[in-house]
Amino acid sequence: MTETNEMSFSTRVQSPVEAFGPSMLHLRDPAHxxxxxxxxxxxxxxxxxxxxxxxxxxADSLLRNLHGRESLDLIAEFASPFPIIVIAEILGVDSNDLQQFKSWSEAKTELFNPSRTRQQTEALLAADEGLNNYFACAVESRRQKRGDDLVSALVVAEESGQRLTSREIVLTCNLLLLAGTVTTTDLVGNGVLALLKHPEQMHKLRQSPGLLSRAVEKILRYDPPVAQVARVALNFAVLGASKVRPGQASSSSVVGNRDPGIHLDPYASDVERADTIHLAFGGGTHCCIGAPLARAEAQTAVRALVEHFPHLRLDPRRPIEHKPVPILKGLKSLWIRAC
Ligand code: HEM
Incomplete structure (x- = not known):
């Protein structure tokens, strides 16, 4: 695992998100x-x-709806809607608008689909427009009347006399939605799969729920949802023991997370071990701002799942399908038997 000279790097590798304007992820300092x-x-x-x-x-209400089902796709029925509903509530989305918000959010995940159809692209563009208008209205309404939600907090956030403009808040809400949903779905999916493939680890977790936060860090190291953070050096920089010229360099969390120089047994997934250092949330100036939320969601999801379904196991009749998406690493479906 290497240390980066963070001031010299910027996310410059083309990402689909860039097509929709410069959110903080794609800005350089001082704007970033x-x-x-x-x-x-x-x-x-x-x-x-x-x-x-x-x-x-x-989490409980989603899982309660699944009680009594013998076989189900955990991604479609739990891991995918869960972070969307959480971020909707955090942003203050009215419960009457939740279905619309969910369908826009789901359509927006097509940004990560490199082989999307024309129809999917059209749905994606419509979702983007819908979300932009929705967030723009939300900002204006919170300027009139504050609530106890993140949009209100972004409206009032102030530092050294600086405030966010309405456009910056809309871009930020879009980024939080995009950066925080698919990744968290993948973390929950990858985590549950690892536990189901290693029943002795699942057993340890059931016996000692206190190991949960360590188990989530293990998954972040062992099977990170963002497999690669691609960056290009803007200036001469030092990356660990290597010197990097402008235009060179990229870092990969998968490789760093399994560095035998750091981890004694890089392929082990033991939930009890404390060596949880990893690059799953990136590093430097752009490191993940949503990491505490991602951790809280993943810990809650796994705990709720094992409590609701004491006999959880893989459905042997269904193959495990991975998403054919570059950079992000997650499951297309995860069929489990719950009773
Ligand atoms: C397991 C879940 C997550 C993973 C693995 C993850 C991973 C990452 C990574 C690797 C970066 C750095 C990207 C780069 O340097 O180019 C990043 C940035 C970011 N993440 Fe996350 N993320 C997760 C969840 C979340 C959540 C829940 C939110 C918020 C709701 C969020 C919001 C952001 C934002 C806003 C940035 C950009 C920060 C900046 O540019 O300064 N992420 N994330």
Missing amino acids: KRIRSLVSRAFTHESVERWRPRIREI
Whole structure:
């Protein structure tokens, strides 16, 4: 695993997200620093901890609907809707708008599909327009009347007399939705798959739920949802022991996470081991701002799942399907037997 000279790098490798304007992920300092520090004022570790009980209620209500089902696709029925509903609530989406918001969010994940059809592209563009209008209206309404939601917190966030513009808030909401849903779905899916493939690990977790946060870090190291963070050096820089010229370099979390120089047994997935250092959330100036939320969601999802379904196991009649998506690493479906 290597250390990067963070000031010298910028995300410049083409990503589908760039087509929709420069969110903070694609800005360089000082613009990035200004927006990120304002967003960090609204999206704090403490706020995530306050949302935890509600996150658990959301997981419980999704899982309750699955009781009595013999075989089900955990991705479609739980791991995928769960983070969308969580972020919708955090952003203050009205419950009457939730279905529409969910269908826009699902259509938007087509951004990551390199072989999407024309129809899917059209649905994606319509979803993008719908979400932009939705967030723009939400910002205006929170400017009139504040609520207890993240959009309101972004409206009032202030530092050194600086505030976010309405457009910056809309771009940020879109980014939070895009960066925080598919990745968390993949983390839950990859995590449950690893536990089901290693029943002795699942057993340890059931016996000692206190191991949960360590288990989630293990999954982030062992099977990270973002397999590669591709960056290009803007200036001469030092990457570990290597010197990098402008135009060169990319870093991969999968490779770094299994560096035998760091991990004694890089392919082990033992939930009890404490060596949880990893690059799953990136590093440097753009490192994941949503990591506390992702952790809270994954810990809650896995805990709720094992509590609701004590006999959870893979459905041997169904193949395990991976998504044919570059960079992101997750499951297309995960069929389980619940009773
Ligand atoms: C397991 C789940 C997640 C993983 C693996 C993940 C991974 C990452 C990675 C690797 C980066 C750095 C990208 C780069 O350097 O180019 C990043 C940035 C980011 N993530 Fe996450 N993420 C996750 C969940 C979330 C959540 C839940 C949110 C918010 C709701 C979120 C919001 C963001 C944002 C806004 C950035 C850009 C930060 C910046 O540009 O300063 N992520 N994430």
